[in-house]
Amino acid sequence: EDQVTQSPEALRLQEGESSSLNCSYTVSGLRGLFWYRQDPGKGPEFLFTLYSAGEEKEKERLKATLTKKESFLHITAPKPEDSATYLCAVQGWGNAGNMLTFGGGTRLMVKP
Amino acid sequence: SAVISQKPSRDICQRGTSLTIQCQVDSQVTMMFWYRQQPGQSLTLIATANQGSEATYESGFVIDKFPISRPNLTFSTLTVSNMSPEDSSIYLCSVETSDDSYNEQFFGPGTRLTVL
Known part of the structure; x- marks a missing residue:
């Protein structure tokens, strides 16, 4: 059975304070x-789909990386408008029907 | 990418009644899915809507409670039957666009259902 765990559950950052999920x-x-x-x-x-270990993708202040066991979403110099819940999901070749298995999400709050 | 619309965007329903949610996509897609997001929770797959055949339901979800139609490659409906307050959730339609080199899944805006 596929499993996804996201951490932290919630993250408070000051504007401009970079961090990773x-x-x-x-x-x-x-x-x-x-x-x-x-x-x-x-x-x-x-936002992104990553397919293999070592792959990286970027979009504005967001950069996603992937290893064989985990993925990181790096947020560089975040702004208040980046405040949202970020969800991670996996799709395995073993699943029939192409379903996604989601993690619980990280709720990001960026204060000005 | 794909642009997905859902109707209604929200509804408040009485216990014991049924609600049908519509999902429309701006292009033909093979794979369409229905998810549920309970308050404060992440997303759980209800079923895969198959065009021309019966939907494929995940464990814990049954056709009598969540009948699904998929008459063509751009449209699907999900009915929530004989509703109870525990059915209060956001219901989301999603589609997959993929080929040999990429795989993306896009979500609609959701239908927020409150059952009294």
Whole structure:
């Protein structure tokens, strides 16, 4: 059974204070590791898919990295508008139907 | 990418009634999914909506409670039947776009359901 654990559950940062969010996973053959941003009352917004260990992807102040056991979402010089819940999910080749297994999310709050 | 719309965006329903949620995608997609997000929780897959055949349900979800239709490659409905307050959640439609080189899943805006 695929499993995803995200830490920390909540993170408070000052504007400009860089940090990282962690996503640890176990999966029966990784097809993809997904990062999403979710604002209150809205659906998850797709950020990245990572496919293999060593891969990195960037979007504005966000950079996602992947190893065989975990992924990090690095946030550089965050702004208040980066405040949201960040979700990590995995998709394994062993799953029928291409389902995603989600972690519990990290709630990020960036104060001005 | 794919643009997904859902109707209704929110509803308040009485116990024992049913609600049908619609999901419309702006392009043809093979894979469509329905997820539930209970208050303060992460997302849980309800079922995969298969075009031309019965949906595939995850453990803990049954067709009688969550009937799903998928009449074509751009549209699906999820019905929440005989509702109870425990069904109060956000219901999300998602689609997968992929080929040999990439795989992305996009979500709709969600339907916020409150059952009294």
